[in-house]
Every structure is written in C-alpha cells, then in structure tokens.
Amino acid sequence: MADGATSTISLRGSVDLVQEFFEYAINSILYQRGIYPPEEFRRVAKYGLSMMVASDDGLQTYLKKILAQLKTWLEEGDVQRLVVVVTGVETNETLERWTFAVNACDTENAAPSTAGDIKAITKQIQAIIRQITASVTFLPLLDEACAFDLLVYTRKTAAVPGAWEDSDPKYIADSQEVKLRSFTTSVHSVEAAVAYKDHDA
C-alpha cells in the first residue's frame, strides 16, 4: 500500500483507502440512523475508533459487490460522487441524502506535507466518522422504518455493468444542507455532506 520511507501513496493505495473509507462510512450511517437495528452490528476497531459493521450476511454480500464495483470505477477515475439515500418505507419519500464527492487531486500542486502521510489521513477519516456520529445534533428523528439506496455518479464514459440501472437523483424537497469534513490522500480527495428534510419549512 504505502511504498518507501517517504510513505507516499500510490494510486492503488489511494483507491484502497477510499474504498475502505466508503465501506466503514456506509456501515456507520446505517448504524447511526437506525436503518438496521443495533443488534445486527458488531464492533470492529478501525481508524483508532470502535466502528460498527453490519453482521448480516445478505447485507454484507450486497455491500461487497457494490464496493468491488466502486473500486474498479475508482481505478479508472470514473467516480464523481457516492450518495447514500435514506427513504421512508411507507411514504417512499427521501428523508436524508449523504453525499461523498470524490475529486482527483492535482498532484503537482499538492504541498509535500500533505503528500499522503497515512497517519494524517487516518486522523482526517477519524474526524469525518466522528462528525457523522455528531450529526445527530441537528438531524431530524427518523420516525418511520427506513430503507437505504446507494447511488453513484460516474463519468459518461464509464463502463456500467448490467446489474446497475440508471436512477433519478432522489433529491429532497425542502432540504437543509450541511457540509461536513473532507479528507485527502495525495491522489483523491473526498468531501462529505448531508442533506436532510426540513420539517420546519
């Protein structure tokens, strides 16, 4: 993954980091928002935190398939955004939209200090995960049973396997948006944001 004493991140290493981050971020969101009951999660130590990862087999296989496809796309540089959409089961209304925007870093202009020290990246990811947990401060209560959907924005030239279908963006009517933190390897930068339904509007 990291090569040499200077610990610069290669493309392959960066893709691995981003894919791993997505895996843990999606699991965190599923746990924090209560999409699945807490009994279906188990603790795993990662990024210096105690992360909750789904233990249900069906869910795990589904996520693994998605993440494998994401990895292929990331290697090609085709991924623009990953969106986790939370919809109410009864009302079929989009309640929350977690966006992770992936940008390719401009490697020439990257300052040497941010050239991809693993520890620094881990700290940044830790901060994002902590912020996802802290977001309960302002997110509305999810009163009803909810389901989640994963949307990926890709470049038009990306090769899309048959199992994926085109979808509408599932925007929220009357939404409030909050920008969360971001992290950057020297190759990719990922920015997180959450949009939620504004019940006061």
Add this chain to the structure above:
Amino acid sequence: MSALDTEAPAWETSKENAAPRKKGRDVAKLNRAFGAAPDDDAAIRHHEAALSTEGDDPLQAFTTYAAYLEQHRPTDALAAFELRERCCRAFRDDERYKNDARYVQMWLDYADNLQDPDDLFKFMKKKKVGLQSAAFWCAWALRSEERGHVKNAAELYKKGLEKGALPTEMLTAKQAAFEARAVDRERNPPPPRPRPRGLTAQRPSRAPTQQPQSTPAASGTTPALEIFVDEGLRPVTAPVDDWPDFGSLRERAKENTRGPTPWTEAALSAPKTSAPTLASAAPPAFDVFVDDDCVAAPAPAPDAPTTLRD
C-alpha cells in the same frame, strides 16, 4: 488542504449541549446559538410581550415563542418546557382550541418531557382536548406500550378509530406497527429478568400460624363493628368540575424534590494508610488508545482547591 486545519464548527464542539428535537435543527441557528454570546434579549422581550390570553388568536404568539426558544436556546430545554406548561394551562378551558392542531401539539410536546404522562392524557380526555386528533391517541397508546400496558394501548387505538380521529391513516399505520411489535414480542419474548436471590430463595419453614379459634357467632349477622350513620346528611351531588387544573410540574413534584444544600458539615479525615501508588496497579485488560496530541502536551497544573458554590 488538510481538513483539520479548519476549526471544528460550533455545532460539533457543543454537540452535547443541544437538546434533542424531533424535527431536527437548523445548523446556522445552532452555530449562532453556540457562537459568541447571543444577544437576543430584545427578541425574548418582544415574544414575552406578545403573550396574552386575549385577542383573535393568542395561541399563535405562544407557538412562535416556543419554536423560537427551541431553535435559539438549544441548551435551555427548561424554558421551552415551562412556556408550554403556561400555554397549556392558560387555554385548557378555551372551546375554540379544543381540537386545534397547534394546541394539541403543545400538550403532546409537554407530555413528551414528563416521566409519567398517564395523568396528563387522562386530564386531556376529561377536558375533551384533542379527542379528534389521531396524534393524541397515538401518543397515549405509545407511552402506554412503553410502560408495558399493551392491552391498554390496543384499547386506545380502537378508541381513537371509534371517535373518528383524524388523520385516520396515521392511526391505522401506527396501529399496524404496534400490532407487528406485539406479534414480535410474542415470538421472541424478552429474556426473563433474573430474580433477585436471597429473601425468596430460602423460605424458613414454619409451622402454619394458628388460625384464630373463634368462629363467627352462630347468631350470625351482627358485625363486630358498629357502623355510624349520619342522619342529617344532604344528598351529595357531583361537583361541576372535579378536576379543574392539572397544575404545574413544580407544584406536583414539590414533595419529591430537595433543593441543593451544603455537602456536609463534618470534614473527612485523611486515612492513616497511604494510598496505593499507581505503579502497583495492574495494567488495564484492554488496549488503551493514546491520541498522539495528548502525549505531547503535559497535564495542566491544578488550580486553587474547589469550594462549594453558594
């Protein structure tokens, strides 16, 4: 472009200080509330002045004030709670608001913050507040279910439907969810709580206590006690309103709360034996995560000893 160069936003550093709110919060307002001391005394005075029980629609002033307090004073849940209490008590006999959605919601939000809202719901029913509102029946049934009175909850849903409370879809949906939970509970009963050992485990065997030997007198019906009958009693008529007011939480709870008092007059004498040193303590059984930042900074020197705040 390190993300950690920027300061954490105010809402994140003060996340424990925001009272939870079902509808969620506006982050801009949160940041303002946690930022430099908010200077909103003028707004508060304005809202207070607008409160009254006269006029076309006095309830509106209360609802806007409550919403303002919730959003702009996220740390002070008590202010909004007491305001709701005032509002509920002020309009409890007002006919035009008996089924007004805003007024019913005011009561329900007040009930949300009570430990035992059963009395409150009964009071609302007696005063006929919210009987046509599905939210009222659902809230009562949910709180009953949480306390384990499942049959009661089922009855309440049925009653709500009988009364034709609106919106009906809300009642039917919540009732269906409740029934699903009941079926779930039957299928997976929660593990039985371990009974406390000790008193019940060993019951000392004892000879059965002697039954009193005296049998009732054969002459039978005269009771041992004489019952006093007041000849000159007027017939008792039911009072017009035997539950006029619910009372505020302070009045209801006054016997059960104690104000703060000094800790104790006596000083604690130092033990003769020296305290065990840290070095002799066993290392923890789990992996202690050490943040690199903390290792670098030394512990700050202790300030003057703390004294009791008066």
